[in-house]
Amino acid sequence: MQTLLQQLINGLSLGSIYALLALGYTMVYGIIKLINFAHGDIYMLGAFWGYYVINYWHFNFIFALLSAMLVCAVSGVIIEYLAYRPLRHSPRIAALITAIGVSYFLENGMSYLYGSSTRSFPQIIKQVNYHFGGVQISNIQILILVTACLLMILLQLIIKRTKMGRAMRAVSVDPDAAELVGININRTISFTFALGSSMAGAAGVLIGLYYNSIDPLMGMTPGIKAFVAAVVGGIGSVPGASLGGFLIGLLETGVQAIGLSAYKDAAVYLVLIIILLILPAGIFGKNTKEKV
Amino acid sequence: MKKNTFKKMAGIAAIMMSAGIFAGCSTATTKSEGNTATGNTIKIGVNMELSGSAAGYGQQQKQGIQLAVNQINKDGGVKVDGKKKKIKLVVRDNKTSTSTSASVAAQLVNNDKVSAIVGPATTNAGTAEIPTITKAKVPSVSPSATDPDYTLKKNGKVQPYVFRACYQNNFQGSTAAKFTYNTLKAKNVAILTDNSSDYGTGLTKAFKKTYKGKVVSSQTFQEGDKDFNAILTAIKNKKIDAIYAPGYYSEIGLIIKQARQMGINVPIVGSDGMADPKLAQIAGDKNASKVYYTTPFSTTVAEKSKTAKKFMAAYKARYHAEAPTFSALAYDSVYMIKDAIEKENSTNSVKIAKGLAKTKNFDGVTGTITVDKKHDANKPIAVEQLTNGKVSASTEVK
Known part of the structure; x- marks a missing residue:
């Protein structure tokens, strides 16, 4: 029982990171139907930004987190402006390949500039372990869970309660109609990228703090798993992405807990295949029929 | 396992193709076997994982290689036929990919005409270059390919041009x-x-x-x-x-x-x-x-060795950090090649391979190295213990 609870905590901490990343995938997909493969690398940029400001400018945790979110938001907007906007009306596959190109550019660019060896992230918050009936949880795990949940609630509020959020929803339903009623599509899409990328930036700093190790290729695997999470939850749906993230985190932990660690990645991709076969729209996805 | 065999197959297929392309120019121009240095420099190729997933290790090895070459050139160079020749490095990135490693090796041996190769860091990339370098008769010393079968052919015989500086x-x-x-x-x-x-x-x-x-x-x-x-x-x-x-x-x-x-x-x-x-x-x-x-390389054991001390100081002066194992192994790889050239008194790649096979009691940074019949580097092994992040004890294990 204790082990089970402990594994649950492990799974939730891992899952909250996937959830934060999955939000970016799902929002971008929802609005321009593009799978932004560079999203995992934005998360890496966030972690590196956190590393530099804490080490050289001696930021505290809150400022490092906020500034990483800001920097990632700006880089997300720049990437959208330079790489995806010119391809807005080209076939979707062209934009998809561009996204893979941007991902490679960021990974190898960072390796070239800063070297590809692993760095240790400065530990600005000292780890303290709390014990509850044999179950151990650290202050950093609590911090990750709380920050992730707060950011997800904030995101939901922005989408549901603000004018910009309404514009985002409108563009995702029908871009042409949205433009007709006077919504600035370009600005709305930029805003979506900014929002999604800032979530990734936050995840980067949290991961750096939690695992104490960052490198230019760190975004690759979590990026793909977060994408799976977004699909499982229903791509395009924000609550779905959060749920999908937690589910994938728990699944990965569960597979390792029963001693099948060699298959943990395989299990995640197996779930992707099953979901695509049985429930292609995901858990929260809307099942839209395409007109012929 | 399956993935590895597939990778190897893909690597071999890629080598076959690239070897086919380059075969024409290599055999037509050279009359004697292998590559021989011309002029006052000896070209040594570096086939290394400078980007991709193993880049962290590749970059450290590149540092070790450059340090060794700088040191050799500063000391005058490699002594061949009574003349001192400088070493010129040709560094190429194999991107931690087996197919790129094969094409990089082909470029090094056929276009750049190097006399020897240092690298690659990983067994997979290293195995991919073997057919190319064997055909061109150019030896390679890998600082860190540890697979037991790396230096052996399928039938258990030794690969004549494949060496390593690390344990298996x-x-x-x-x-x-x-x-x-x-x-x-x-x-x-x-x-x-x-x-x-x-x-x-x-x-x-x-x-x-x-x-x-x-x-x-x-x-x-x-x-x-x-x-x-x-x-x-x-x-x-x-x-x-x-x-x-x-x-x-x-x-x-x-x-x-x-x-x-x-x-x-x-x-x-x-x-x-x-x-x-x-x-x-x-x-x-x-x-x-x-x-x-x-x-093989322990900072506490190293304090007793003059060669290692010199290396540690030089590394610290240049890169402002404690020398990592991979740099030390790469440094030794270069000096093993230098040792082979001087022993054979020739810059011909076939001769260098023979010299490398005869390496005995070579005083390296990572210990006294003797290359055995299987081209494995035999040297003492130590177990280091960390206490509070610092090496607190080091025991040699027989």
Whole structure:
């Protein structure tokens, strides 16, 4: 029982990171139907930004987190402006390949500039372990869970309660109609990228703090798993992405807990295949029929 | 395993193609066998993982190689026929890819006409270059390809142009097994293997073969993994006396950190991929206690050796950090080639290969190296112990 609870905590901490990343995938997909493969690398940029400001400018945790979110938001907007906007009306596959190109550019660019060896992230918050009936949880795990949940609630509020959020929803339903009623599509899409990328930036700093190790290729695997999470939850749906993230985190932990660690990645991709076969729209996805 | 064989097949296919393209120019122009240096410089090629997943190790090795070449050139060069010749490096990136490694090797031996090659760092990329360099008769010294079969052909005979400066896995794995059972008196171990490389899986195989106690749990992880909490929580409830975790510092550092924070305080034993100051940085100094690893190059053992001392000082002066194992191995690889050239008194690549095979009691940074019949580098092995992130003890294991 204790082990089970402990594994649950492990799974939730891992899952909250996937959830934060999955939000970016799902929002971008929802609005321009593009799978932004560079999203995992934005998360890496966030972690590196956190590393530099804490080490050289001696930021505290809150400022490092906020500034990483800001920097990632700006880089997300720049990437959208330079790489995806010119391809807005080209076939979707062209934009998809561009996204893979941007991902490679960021990974190898960072390796070239800063070297590809692993760095240790400065530990600005000292780890303290709390014990509850044999179950151990650290202050950093609590911090990750709380920050992730707060950011997800904030995101939901922005989408549901603000004018910009309404514009985002409108563009995702029908871009042409949205433009007709006077919504600035370009600005709305930029805003979506900014929002999604800032979530990734936050995840980067949290991961750096939690695992104490960052490198230019760190975004690759979590990026793909977060994408799976977004699909499982229903791509395009924000609550779905959060749920999908937690589910994938728990699944990965569960597979390792029963001693099948060699298959943990395989299990995640197996779930992707099953979901695509049985429930292609995901858990929260809307099942839209395409007109012929 | 399956993935590896597939990779090898793909690599071989790629080599065949590139070898086909380059075959014409190589055989037509050279009359004598192999490549011979012309003029006052000797060209040495570097086929290295400078980008991609193994770039962290490749970059460290490149530093070691450059340091060695600078030192040799500063001392006048390599002595051949009474004349001193300078070394010119041709550095090429194989992007941690088997097919690129094969084409890089072809460029080095056919276009750049190098006399010898240093690299690649990984067994997979190294195996991919073998057909090309064998055809061109140019030797290569890998600083860190540890697979036992790397220097051998399928029929068990030795590859004439393939050398290495590091141990092979069987030696290191069995030493760790003996140390864990005899010295640490651990009767039950859990094994955590990096199964994304031949290095990790090979060491585990060798460890299991020699270890006399009971392997309670055998789990695997992938290179780049960051979360080991689930595996460790599962191990925590089992009765274990030690953990054997062969792999590289980037992942093992995290395993140490997460294990200690969870309250797992048993000794953690690993391999030379951990011998890096970054291990303690990632794990956190206070977590890095009761950590042991087998290593050819030990900073405490090195203090007794003049060659090693010189290397450590030079490395620190140039890169402002403690020298990592991979740089030391790469440094030795270059000096092994220099030694072979001077011994054979020739810059011809076939002769250099012969010289390398005869390497005996070579005074390297990573110990006294003797190349045996299987082209494995034999040298003493040490087990280092970390306490609070610092090397506290170092024992030579016979």
